[in-house]
Amino acid sequence: MAAQGLRKGADDAAPPWPWRGFVLVLGTILFFAATVRGLGFLPTVTIATFAVAMSSTRNSVLSSLVIAIGLCVLCYLIFVVGLGMIIPLVGPWLQFGGA
Amino acid sequence: MDLFSSLSLGFSVALDPFNVLYCFLGVLLGTLVGVLPGIGPTATIAMLLPITFSLNAETALIMLAGIYYGAQYGGSTTAILINLPGESSSAVTAIDGYQMARKGRAGAALATAAIGSFFAGSVATFILAAFAPPLARAALNFGAPEYFSLIVLGLLVSIALAHGSILKALAMIVLGLLLGMVGQDIYTGTPRFTFGVREMFGGLNFVAVAVGVFGIAEILRNLENETEREVGVKKVTNLFLTREDIRRIIGPILRGTGLGSILGILPGGGHILSSFASYSAEKRLSKHPEEFGKGAIEGVAGPESANNAAAQTSFIPLMTLGIPAHPVMALMIGAFILQGITPGPNVINEQPALFWGIIASMWIGNLLLVILNLPLVGLWVKMLSIPYRVLFPAIVLFACIGTFSINQNIYDIYAIAFFGLVGYLLIRFGCEPAPLLLGFVLGPLLEEHLRRAMIISRGDPMIFIERPISATLLGLAVAAVLIAVLPSIRRKRKEVFVEDD
Numbered sequence: 045m046a047a048q049g050l051r052k053g054a055d056d057a058a059p060p061w062p063w064r065g066f067v068l069v070l071g072t073i074l075f076f077a078a079t080v081r082g083l084g085f086l087p088t089v090t091i092a093t094f095a096v097a098m099s100s101t102r103n104s105v106l107s108s109l110v111i112a113i114g115l116c117v118l119c120y121l122i123f124v125v126g127l128g129m130i131i132p133l134v135g136p137w138l139q140f141g142g143a
Numbered sequence: 144m145d146l147f148s149s150l151s152l153g154f155s156v157a158l159d160p161f162n163v164l165y166c167f168l169g170v171l172l173g174t175l176v177g178v179l180p181g182i183g184p185t186a187t188i189a190m191l192l193p194i195t196f197s198l199n200a201e202t203a204l205i206m207l208a209g210i211y212y213g214a215q216y217g218g219s220t221t222a223i224l225i226n227l228p229g230e231s232s233s234a235v236t237a238i239d240g241y242q243m244a245r246k247g248r249a250g251a252a253l254a255t256a257a258i259g260s261f262f263a264g265s266v267a268t269f270i271l272a273a274f275a276p277p278l279a280r281a282a283l284n285f286g287a288p289e290y291f292s293l294i295v296l297g298l299l300v301s302i303a304l305a306h307g308s309i310l311k312a313l314a315m316i317v318l319g320l321l322l323g324m325v326g327q328d329i330y331t332g333t334p335r336f337t338f339g340v341r342e343m344f345g346g347l348n349f350v351a352v353a354v355g356v357f358g359i360a361e362i363l364r365n366l367e368n369e370t371e372r373e374v375g376v377k378k379v380t381n382l383f384l385t386r387e388d389i390r391r392i393i394g395p396i397l398r399g400t401g402l403g404s405i406l407g408i409l410p411g412g413g414h415i416l417s418s419f420a421s422y423s424a425e426k427r428l429s430k431h432p433e434e435f436g437k438g439a440i441e442g443v444a445g446p447e448s449a450n451n452a453a454a455q456t457s458f459i460p461l462m463t464l465g466i467p468a469h470p471v472m473a474l475m476i477g478a479f480i481l482q483g484i485t486p487g488p489n490v491i492n493e494q495p496a497l498f499w500g501i502i503a504s505m506w507i508g509n510l511l512l513v514i515l516n517l518p519l520v521g522l523w524v525k526m527l528s529i530p531y532r533v534l535f536p537a538i539v540l541f542a543c544i545g546t547f548s549i550n551q552n553i554y555d556i557y558a559i560a561f562f563g564l565v566g567y568l569l570i571r572f573g574c575e576p577a578p579l580l581l582g583f584v585l586g587p588l589l590e591e592h593l594r595r596a597m598i599i600s601r602g603d604p605m606i607f608i609e610r611p612i613s614a615t616l617l618g619l620a621v622a623a624v625l626i627a628v629l630p631s632i633r634r635k636r637k638e639v640f641v642e643d644d
Contacts, residue, residue: 065366069359069539070560076543077556089540096536099366103532115537123544131548 068099084135085124090116150272153499157507162202162500169206170508173213174515177233178221178523179534184214186358188474190541192350192481193549200482201497205504207478211471212264212454212505216512219256219447220523223249233450235418239435239442246438254384255392255440256447257516263400263448264509267455270404271462272502275491278463282488285464287595288606292616294589297466299620300409301581303627311574319582320589322347329591340554348555349477352583353470354542355562356569356576362535363567388440395425395445403452408459409468421449455505462498463488466585470577473584481549 072095080088093115097108124131156162176187188207195203218233223240236256243252285293302312325336326346337343384392399421406417425445426435435442457468458475465487467473479486484494491498516523546555569576600606608614 060367062363062366065363066564069362069366070564072539073359073543073556073560073563076540077547077553077560080543080547080556081553089544092543093536093540096539097532100532100535102530107532111533111536115540118537119540119544123548 064101065099068095072096079137080131080135082135082137084132084138086116086120086133087135087138089119146272146276149276149495149499150503152495153501153503156201156496156500157205157503162205162504163507165198165202165206166209166504166508167511169209170213170216170512170515173210173215174217174220174512174523175526176210177214177217177219178526179529183357183361184211185470185474186354186361186538186542187214188471188478189350189353189357190538190545192474192477193545195478196481196549200479200484200494201500203482204475204478204497204501205508207475208458208501208505209508211475212451212508213512215451215454216257216260216516217523219260219443220253220516220520221527223252223256223443224524225527233418233447234415235422235446236443238422239437239439242436242438243440243443248438251384251388251440252443253520254517255388255443257513258384259392259396259399259444259448260451261509261513262396263403263452264455264512265506266400267404267407267452268502268505268509271455271459271505272499275459275463275498275502278459279488279491282464285488285612286610287592287599288610288613289616291589291592291596292607292613292620293464294466294585294592296616296620296623297460297468298582298585298589300623301469301578303623308573309627312578315569315574315576315578316582319579319584320586322352322579323583323586324590329587330594343554346587347558347583348546348549348552349474349584350549351546351555351558352562353474353477353580354546355559355564356566356580357470358538358542359559359563360566360570360576362538363563364570365531365535391440392444394428395421395441396448398424398428399445399448400452403449404456406449407453407456407468415450417449417453418446421445458501461486462490462501465490466588467581470580473580476584 072092075095076088076092079091083091090112094108094112097103097111098105103111120133124133157166172187172191173184176184188210191207191210195207198206215233219236219240222233222237223244226237226241240252240256243249298316302309302316321336323346325343327334327344334344399417402421402424403417406420409416422435422442422445425439425441426432429435429439429441431439457472460466460468461472461475465476465485467476476486479490484490484497542559543556546559547553549555566576569579596606597604606613607617
């Protein structure tokens with residue numbers, strides 16, 4: 045990977061700054077941190093995955109949605125079912141009147 | 144305990160069906176991340192660290208070790224088939240391996256890589272088993288001053304071996320040391336660099352830093368210009384080597400194993416250096432140097448053996464001294480600590496089952512890898528067609544959830560974002576993030592031993608020079624730096640790393 049990085053640096057002096065990646069990837073991580081307690085595991089993972097997937101110019105809205113739902117199921121199976129992680133699936137912000 | 148009874152204890156641990164399963168999972172995952180460019184063993188182990196928390200110590204470490212050497216195998220498959228090193232140490236394999244694949248000899252190249260890796264892995268594991276116990280015994284005599292000098296030596300050697308600018312590598316180490324100082328002072332409890340945030344009193348989370356600097360930064364870099372990978376060779380046939388091939392690869396495999404075993408012990412990416420060293424050695428020794436770069440089988444056998452041997456022997460400083468040779472080993476230290484074990488010379492006596500279990504599992508893992516890689520190579524070729532755009536959201540999310548699950552601390556996730564940005568900027572400006580992580584891990588150790596030594600000597604720094612072992616280690620450290628900055632060696636370094644580009 046490092047070798048590849050060096051090669052790239054040598055060929056073209058300045059590849060474009062990935063602004064879209066910056067905003068969406070880093071923003072999503074911050075979003076995840078801010079909402080995972082409040083919104084709960086499932087909604088946060090779905091929204092976060094959708095946003096990250098959109099940071100690639102090769103993903104359309106539809107394919108991002110598919111990735112988001114697929115990954116949400118996968119994360120649920122791995123972390124909650126498989127590893128017994130204790131976290132509210134749907135957080136307090138989305139529950140009304142003692143649901 | 145002699146070597147054989149120790150090894151039989153190790154095998155009894157490693158052959159436990161549960162451990163074999165996790166060893167298999169480890170090498171499988173390792174092969175997977177090795178095959179897929181864009182995600183390396185460092186980021187994977189960092190993400191899986193929290194998951195291993197729920198396993199017992201032997202199982203967890205067997206699996207993590209499996210990921211590491213599994214990635215060395217997987218990386219060569221990608222290098223041979225699509226001329227893209229899946230892992231930095233297989234960059235050299237790509238030179239001749241891909242040319243062999245283009246000539247329709249992909250099968251032979253893959254088989255050579257697997258045989259070389261298996262042989263080198265087995266021999267190097269034996270070296271580890273034979274040399275670790277006496278080294279650990281010697282290390283038990285080490286006091287605080289010796290440890291301090293040893294860490295200084297480790298850090299300086301890693302600078303000397305780093306690619307590119309020595310100044311940049313030094314800056315990265317110092318930055319890492321500074322980051323390692325965040326949190327409460329070990330003796331007085333004074334908070335340092337915490338900006339009044341209570342969550343930072345315990346120091347920065349190691350996993351968050353590692354995931355950010357290696358995982359997220361790499362994703363950002365890949366988003367710069369997105370290109371789909373092309374798999375040049377769709378089908379791999381004829382894995383068998385001709386008698387002529389076998390005759391040609393024996394020498395390179397033996398030499399590669401020797402070189403790799405020695406260089407692997409050195410700190411600072413010995414496995415990358417060893418594959419380059421082996422390649423240039425083979426080129427120099429060959430009767431047909433003009434064939435190199437055009438599909439010489441020696442150019443696959445030597446470097447592949449070297450990087451696998453180095454992968455195994457780089458466990459030696461970790462298991463005997465508790466000092467990591469490179470970032471992946473630093474993560475292994477993290478794994479030991481998560482399990483409540485202090486890595487170092489005492490592990491071998493206090494946890495013999497763990498120590499020998501890991502070593503024995505390396506043989507089993509190497510065997511599993513051959514089985515996984517040769518017959519199933521078609522499957523790995525298919526894996527290469529998973530588009531990156533599906534892969535990277537998964538990496539980001541796994542990183543966040545995994546880090547959060549360690550101690551349910553929101554600040555750790557903010558730290559991932561911050562270090563992702565830092566890591567990307569560092570790559571962008573040509574600094575290697577690996578020394579930073581090494582500095583970050585060794586910083587607290589360095590400080591602790593320095594202060595302990597100062598307390599012993601009542602503030603007299605001469606203690607480091609008066610004690611013979613400590614003085615020798617410091618002398619070696621100075622020599623390492625001098626050699627690195629001497630003009631003749633610098634030219635040589637350039638030569639070695641030119642083939643990198």
